[in-house]
Amino acid sequence: MPESHRFIVDRHEGDLAVVEVDGGSTLDVPRWLLPHAARPDDVLLVSVEQGTDRTVVTIVRDVAATERARAAARQAVDHLKRRDPGAGVIL
């Protein structure tokens, strides 16, 4: 039974991609490890079949999950915008 993980691309730093792993901390991975079309904000499904002499890692762009996450992010930002006190802030 393959092990499953989820990456979300935070950003590119030169030859590296910084990905959020399973909704937690970030990890630097070489960009060549990811699908060519992977872009910041993309959700990637990672399947790992670990064997004795060979481990097979499959990374797939999850377009539907990405769209859902984008919609949720937009909704969160819009919600907070309605709470903006307006003008300047004097403290």
Next chain:
Amino acid sequence: MLAALLLAARLTVPLDSTVLLIRVLDVSDARVGGDAILITDAGAGRARHVLIDGGEHGATILARLTRLNVDTLAAVILSHPHADHYGGLGAVVSRFPVRAFVYGGTPRTAVTYRALLRALDSLRIPVVTADTGVRRVTLVTGDDSVELRLLAPPPTCGALPGDAGGDAVNNCSVGVRLTRGGFVMLFPGDAEQAELGWWMLTEPSLLRADVLKGGHHGSSNATSAELLDAVQPRAVIISANGRQHPFASVLALLAARGIPTYCTADNGTVTVRVPRNGAWTITTEREGKCHARVVRN
């Protein structure tokens, strides 16, 4: 032991109520770091703190803030939603009372970022979305004030071209221009040439500053001859994030102009002291010269 005591004394130096402290914190931690800048105004009889970005790790920024006796934050400003800038802020807003949160309103899909937005909502922290025009956060004390002008990103920032290795989120950075009396310091976040060019075109008078917090951790896509011409900084502080910054070409450009440059990766926390009257000064946690982590243009 003595060195540790001296270091602690330097970091927790008693506050002079007439001195504004701007600390570019060393949050580098096992090749992960980011930006975190603590601005402390003691003019009201007790310290008021503003935090710009929170590094990547909650434990790291909490340790730094606790060591500096922070117990509440007048404002938290997020320059842009990359993990090395917002990653520590979830822990910060959970630990400390925060009176206002400022960001650019850029949506991101990362689970940790959306959790931060949910925390702001559930804690009912007032949120300023500085996505247009120039807004202000002002710390007022009698006839003295510290003003933070928020430089909004261009309306189409998400579609601006990023240089190789960059992305549009950098070009949606909220810039901050701090003024206290005649002193000015500019914090451009990770804005790259596209956004910096837009600011140079639309807000050129707001870019001139005595001290520049070097953009994008000292990347060549955020420090150019044109920017230095516009800012005319007398000192530059680079918050290196431990991965591959600063770039040799940026350090060479600054050296060629004779601009004193400080790097958190080499100097530890860098502190700018701005007295109400008199000259501003810069001190560092450690002596050292900035070293390039990447040799390329």
